[in-house]
Amino acid sequence: MPYSAEISRANPSCILFMIDQSFSMSDPFGGGDSQIKKKDAVADVINKLLQNFVIKCAKDEGVRDYYYIGVIGYGNQVGPAFGGGLVNREIVPISQIAETPARVEERVKKIPDGAGGIIEQSIKFPVWFDAIASGGTPMCQALLFAQDILLGWLNEHPDCFPPLVINITDGEATDGNPSSIAQNLKSLKSSDGEVLLFNVHLSSYKGIPIQFPATEAGLPEEYAKLLFNMSSILPDSIKETAAKEGYPVSDGTRGFVFNADMVALINFLDIGTRPSNIRQTSQ
Amino acid sequence: MQIVAESFWLPKIGHTLAEYEDAFCPKTKFNQNVKLFRAAIADGAAETSFSKKWANLLVQKCCMVNDPTQFIQELPKLQTQWYTEVKNQDMPWYAQEKFYLGAYAAMLALKLEENTYEVMAIGDACLFHIRGEHLENCFPLTHSEQFNDRPFLLSSYANNNEEIIANIIVKSGLKWENGDEFYLMTDALACWFLEAYEKNRRPWTKIRALKPSNFKKFIAKLRRTKALHNDDVTLIRVITK
Numbered sequence: 001m002p003y004s005a006e007i008s009r010a011n012p013s014c015i016l017f018m019i020d021q022s023f024s025m026s027d028p029f030g031g032g033d034s035q036i037k038k039k040d041a042v043a044d045v046i047n048k049l050l051q052n053f054v055i056k057c058a059k060d061e062g063v064r065d066y067y068y069i070g071v072i073g074y075g076n077q078v079g080p081a082f083g084g085g086l087v088n089r090e091i092v093p094i095s096q097i098a099e100t101p102a103r104v105e106e107r108v109k110k111i112p113d114g115a116g117g118i119i120e121q122s123i124k125f126p127v128w129f130d131a132i133a134s135g136g137t138p139m140c141q142a143l144l145f146a147q148d149i150l151l152g153w154l155n156e157h158p159d160c161f162p163p164l165v166i167n168i169t170d171g172e173a174t175d176g177n178p179s180s181i182a183q184n185l186k187s188l189k190s191s192d193g194e195v196l197l198f199n200v201h202l203s204s205y206k207g208i209p210i211q212f213p214a215t216e217a218g219l220p221e222e223y224a225k226l227l228f229n230m231s232s233i234l235p236d237s238i239k240e241t242a243a244k245e246g247y248p249v250s251d252g253t254r255g256f257v258f259n260a261d262m263v264a265l266i267n268f269l270d271i272g273t274r275p276s277n278i279r280q281t282s283q
Numbered sequence: 284m285q286i287v288a289e290s291f292w293l294p295k296i297g298h299t300l301a302e303y304e305d306a307f308c309p310k311t312k313f314n315q316n317v318k319l320f321r322a323a324i325a326d327g328a329a330e331t332s333f334s335k336k337w338a339n340l341l342v343q344k345c346c347m348v349n350d351p352t353q354f355i356q357e358l359p360k361l362q363t364q365w366y367t368e369v370k371n372q373d374m375p376w377y378a379q380e381k382f383y384l385g386a387y388a389a390m391l392a393l394k395l396e397e398n399t400y401e402v403m404a405i406g407d408a409c410l411f412h413i414r415g416e417h418l419e420n421c422f423p424l425t426h427s428e429q430f431n432d433r434p435f436l437l438s439s440y441a442n443n444n445e446e447i448i449a450n451i452i453v454k455s456g457l458k459w460e461n462g463d464e465f466y467l468m469t470d471a472l473a474c475w476f477l478e479a480y481e482k483n484r485r486p487w488t489k490i491r492a493l494k495p496s497n498f499k500k501f502i503a504k505l506r507r508t509k510a511l512h513n514d515d516v517t518l519i520r521v522i523t524k
Contacts, residue, residue: 006513010297055384058377059302060332098377111383114366116359116441123383124376244433272329272514273470275387275436277443 002193003235005161007066007271013161014068014091014153015053018142019046019129020169020202021075026133027170030259031206038170039131041202045168045261046071046129052266054098054126063095066271070149071128074142076135082128090149101126139173143181150188150195162193166262168200171223182230193235198255199227200262209260212242214252224258231256234268241268244276284397284461285524286320288313291498292517296506304329305469305517306338306388308346320395321346322519326408326469328387328436329514332378333369337386337439340365345392351403351453354392358441358448365439385443387436391467393521400465401455405447407434409473412457413464413487418480423452427477430470465521466490471514475505490520 007013025039050069057066070091073081080090085100107125110118150163165185188195207220212234216225231254234242239249245267255265267274289312294303304327313320323345327334340361348354369382389406402410404423407430412420424430438444459465464487468476479486493501505511 008297008513051380054377055380056330058332058381060335060378061302063377098375104376109383112366112385112440112442114363114370114440118442123379126376241433244431270432273326273432273434273436274330275328275438276433277435277438277447278328278331278384278387 001237003162003237005159005190005192007161007269009065011160012066012068012157014070014150014157014163016070016072016146016149016163016165017046017049018072018074018139018146018165018167018169019081020137020139021073021081021132022135022137022172022174023075023133024137024170024172025075027204029202029204031204037131037133038202038204039133042168043129043131045200045202047127048261048263049166049266050097050128051126052263054094056266056269056271057094058098063098065093065095067094068092068153069094069097072142072145072149073132074138075132078138078141078145091153097128101128102130103127136174137169137172138175139167139169139178140175140181143178143185147181147185147188150185154188154190157190159191162190162195163188164196164198166198166200167227168202169227170203171201171227179226179230186232194232196232196235196255197230198262198265199231199257200260201227201256201258203259205259207259210258211260211264212247212249212253213256213258214250214254219258228254228256237270238268241270284318284320284395285316286313286395287522287524288320288322288519290517290519291493291495293499293502293515295513295515297513298515303515304335304338305515306335306342307467307517307519308342318397320521321393322467322521323390323392324408324467324469324517324519325391326389326406326515326517331384331387332381333365333439334386334388336368337365338388341388341390341437345390345403350394350401351451354403355448355451362439362441385438385440387438389434389436389470393465393467395459395465395521395523398458399455400457400459402453402457404452405435405437407470407473409468409470409476411466411468411473411476411487412459413466414460414462416485416487418487419463420457421477422454424473424477427474427481430474434470459523461523463523464491467519467521469515469517471512472516472518475511478510490518493518493520
């Protein structure tokens with residue numbers, strides 16, 4: 001059965017993020033008179049995803065390298081987007097991501113008090129990326145860059161759970177139609193299946209957030225439809241887990257969200273027993 | 284009653300002995316004539332942190348209490364103990380986040396008295412009661428298809444246990460006879476056992492043949508042939524005489 005390889009330190013998988021840092025990301029997010037810009041939404045999405053992937057891999061003794069992570073920025077230029085101690089690194093073990101945020105902020109969060117109650121407490125909140133909006137949207141180049149990275153990764157990890165590419169964008173590519181390049185990227189494969197491409201569409205259109213749709217009906221704009229069609233259909237193993245997590249899924253369900261985050265996806269990936277009654281704390 | 288109990292355990296492939304997150308009690312081989320015998324296993328969830336500590340607290344308590352009611356009464360003390368011991372550690376941001384999610388474990392406890400036994404279970408660790416060449420009883424799961432990687436487990440935070448406490452599965456007053464055997468197993472081995480039983484392969488013959496010297500080889504073969512999911516493995520084999 002494809003997409004069933006064990007994800008472990010001996011057989012890690014790879015997650016590549018592509019983040020749109022183009023000028024169009026300075027437009028308002030979600031339409032209307034929103035004060036939030038798309039670039040802020042991108043920073044929020046990527047920071048939350050990185051944070052939650054690290055937490056997923058954290059154990060008592062530290063962070064286990066179940067995943068290697070890359071972040072490709074595209075805007076003024078296309079290339080590795082990490083700063084600080086990770087600058088110019090294409091792929092980084094997740095334990096290093098955990099140890100090298102750009103900064104750690106203090107935020108208030110509701111947490112258990114150990115006696116059955118909830119209290120508000122100041123907690124550490126890591127930030128890796130700040131909002132950037134500059135230049136065009138060379139999504140095609142970014143997809144080609146991702147393809148190069150994954151060719152190297154798959155050569156070294158031929159039996160891994162297939163790499164996952166998560167593209168966070170407003171979809172307005174300025175260097176051509178990315179569909180065929182995306183198709184080439186998705187045709188790369190390990191012995192366990194083809195590369196998965198998921199898209200997080202952050203739009204200026206006012207519309208209700210949509211998560212993991214099965215059809216393009218209801219998507220309010222052409223870029224949303226383009227990104228939906230570029231996105232991989234969820235493999236059965238991920239779909240089954242998504243269903244257990246309470247998401248309505250069907251045969252055509254794709255790795256695509258519109259004006260929403262994709263943090264839920266992290267719970268769809270299996271690295272071992274996850275209690276059904278686990279509860280995320282609110283932030 | 285004469286009880287001979289022996290435990291066997293191994294971490295999952297790729298993990299060190301220190302990363303093994305199951306727990307069991309008794310810790311050493313037991314061979315005594317007693318009026319009361321207790322055994323317990325717990326299986327800390329892989330996606331949570333500090334679950335080995337939680338699993339250990341649970342099995343120790345299970346082997347001390349008189350009945351499930353007392354266990355549930357004592358649970359808040361265990362949760363406070365876990366919270367205090369973990370909270371006092373110096374933690375980086377990600378460990379702190381994991382701490383707030385809590386630890387989780389499956390748990391199975393057996394209490395054996397003259398002629399009767401009682402079982403308490405939460406999650407997917409299983410008890411098998413064998414008489415001669417028959418599986419007399421299995422508990423709480425009865426079919427290999429019931430295993431999955433999203434069980435409901437006992438949490439170190441009371442708020443996450445509201446549905447669990449109401450659904451702790453207890454069976455009391457079950458009968459046993461001299462010569463009967465009881466196997467307590469965490470989920471991976473229990474799933475293999477039930478699959479083999481469903482194929483009429485009498486898996487108890489394999490369990491009877493286990494010794495400390497051949498357990499590792501036995502598990503390695505099951506893993507190599509994909510008959511056993513790669514997970515921590517724990518077995519307590521209890522033989523009555």
